[in-house]
Amino acid sequence: MDKFTVVSVLCSALIANAQQDVKGFDDTVLFDIFWPGNNVDEELGKNEEIIVTSAHQEKYRCILPSIQEKESQADEKYDGPTALDLISPLFTQSTCSYRFETYWTYEVCHGRFIRQYHEDREGKKVKLQEYKLGQWEEKTYDRILEKVKAEEQDKSHQIPLKKIDNINLPYLEVSMENGTLCDLNYNKPRSTKVLYVCYVHGKNEVYSLKETSTCQYEIIILSPFLCSHPKYKPKETGENKINCMPLEGAPDKPYSLMKMKIDSLKLRRNSDFDRIKVEIIDIKDSIKPPAKKPNLDPSPVKSFLTGKNCLNGGTGWWKYEFCYGKSVEQYHVDKDFKKTAIKLGRFNKETHLDWIKTHPQKRPKPKGERKQLSHFYSDGDVCDKTGKPRQTEVKLKCLENTSPSAVSLYLLEPRYCEYILGVESPLICDILAAADENGLVEDNMVDILDGGETVSETTVNIRL
Known part of the structure; x- marks a missing residue:
């Protein structure tokens, strides 16, 4: 539209001016275009101006604000504390x-x-x-x-x-x-x-x-x-006016700009009218039998337990990926989308069972008392510090009274290259009862969960 054409031309002119002194260019400086007709302060004529032409051949003389003068006036002498x-x-x-x-x-x-x-x-x-x-x-x-x-x-x-x-x-x-x-x-x-x-x-x-x-x-x-300290005060970010006056009989504002405003006003009125119509409800139509409970899709639970859907978390430089029954990975993706990854452990059922025997305190509590499960992931990437493969204890904890899609991951390192990965999510809550005495969910229990017999409505609605 013509307004955007004018804005593009003006921005190009402002950038071109700023390139003469790159330090003076700041993309946080705000500009707004005004159309005052022929009523403009003569003092503005001393500033730089350009001529722009719309798609309908309407010409305007636009006066650019003097940003450098405002910045120079902001400088203050200061002799106080550093x-x-x-x-x-x-x-x-x-x-x-x-x-x-x-x-x-x-x-x-x-x-x-x-x-x-x-x-x-x-x-x-x-x-x-x-x-x-x-x-x-x-x-x-x-x-x-x-x-x-x-x-x-x-x-x-x-x-x-x-x-x-x-x-x-x-x-x-x-x-x-x-x-x-x-x-x-x-x-x-x-x-x-x-x-x-x-x-x-x-x-x-x-x-x-x-x-x-x-x-x-x-x-x-x-x-x-x-x-x-005046030098540490935030810079003023008030709008800078660009005044554009018509030339050669052009209207005060470009034709397309006026048409756009009229179309926008029509759309707003139609939208308000539609909203009012929606709010008018016939009492007879509002009395209906309750709808049948929709069939819930339990596939996210099965996708998680089979390792198809992995959980990702972390807010710092390093992010974490946990794939249930498969692996724990720590990774970073740079600006060029280059990924640096470190395997913190891989899941092996036999190794996990040996770990449970060696650490009986890690066995899950009786059903109904469980709040978390512990799994052992071994044989990660070799640690430079110890010369041994990295290993991770994954603590799966039921996260209640929160959004069903909430997932919290945190990583601890109590000893060099021996980690504890905490995974907290409502997804874990119904898995607790399905786990055996070793904390594992067997394939037949995955099928039961997938059938929706023991899974609560809240958990099934999870989106990973």
């Missing part, structure tokens, strides 16, 4: 910020350490699984302060930006090194980059946490302390 000095109360007051996820809890103690942990409570016993994602060194503050001062004195230095919710925000980076050693990263210590950004209503909370590469993390903290 950005690091402004957030230093977080370090001196031993403040900690937390992020709670399905399984892991992340603790960011500013100026001390970053910790990832999970606690399992069994009566009075507490089992703690934790990793240090980075620690603060004694000389860290002085080193960063010296760097920040040098950067703030350098007028040509550009403060780095991070796009958050489509807004470029300046940030102060603090590196935390020397975390727990990572066997997946050639036994190097874990490390984290903590990015502090200005947010007036923030309470120094964790906005986001992600694993940017193997055992390397990035955490964004929303802090009001930085907002008193």
Whole structure:
């Protein structure tokens, strides 16, 4: 349509202008086109302008806003504390910020350490699984302060930006090194980059946490302390007006634009009318016998038990794939769709039965008392640290009172290359009763589940 043709031409012109100074181009700057007719401020005539022509040969003179002038006016002289000095109360007051996820809890103690942990409570016993994602060194503050001062004195230095919710925000980076050693990263210590950004209503909370590469993390903290520094305030993202005036007898607005608005108004009215008609219900028609219960499709249960449908999870750098009765895999897919995968274990029935004999506490509880099953997956890829194949205990846990399609996967590593994969899903609930004394579901029980005799309606409706 003509409106989009005009927008394309104007955007091309703006980009062409921005390419003369690439640093001045920012895709978060917003533009809007106005059609004021011939009533326009003469001062705008001093700005750059272009001529555009619609598909109906309607010509318009469009005046482009001056973005660079707005940016230059935003520069302020500042002689106050450095950005690091402004957030230093977080370090001196031993403040900690937390992020709670399905399984892991992340603790960011500013100026001390970053910790990832999970606690399992069994009566009075507490089992703690934790990793240090980075620690603060004694000389860290002085080193960063010296760097920040040098950067703030350098007028040509550009403060780095991070796009958050489509807004470029300046940030102060603090590196935390020397975390727990990572066997997946050639036994190097874990490390984290903590990015502090200005947010007036923030309470120094964790906005986001992600694993940017193997055992390397990035955490964004929303802090009001930085907002008193003018260079760390968010850039204004108000709309910039592009005024387009008609030439050579063209209408105030292009014909196709007006037609599009009229068609849109008609569609809206028709939609409202249709909605009103749907809401008019005849009482006689509303009294009907209850419909028969539809036949439920139990195939997802059988597909899961036969290993055809695998469960995938993980929110960090590494993702996990669990194929029931087949394998456990840890993998990462990069931007070029290249997949790096590590087999954490393969299922072998005889090996599992031997493991159950050796570890009788892993046998399932009597039917009716069961909440989970444990399966043993062995013969994974060889571990560089131990020289032995990786192995995984898979804990299948019934997840109740939640969406039938909910699946939670988490991975623990209590010892080098010996893992525990937790799989929590409503899909597991009806499988518990079908498992034998070794925690296995035999083929005949799979057929019973597939027939829908013992499977609840909620479980059968699962979509993987």
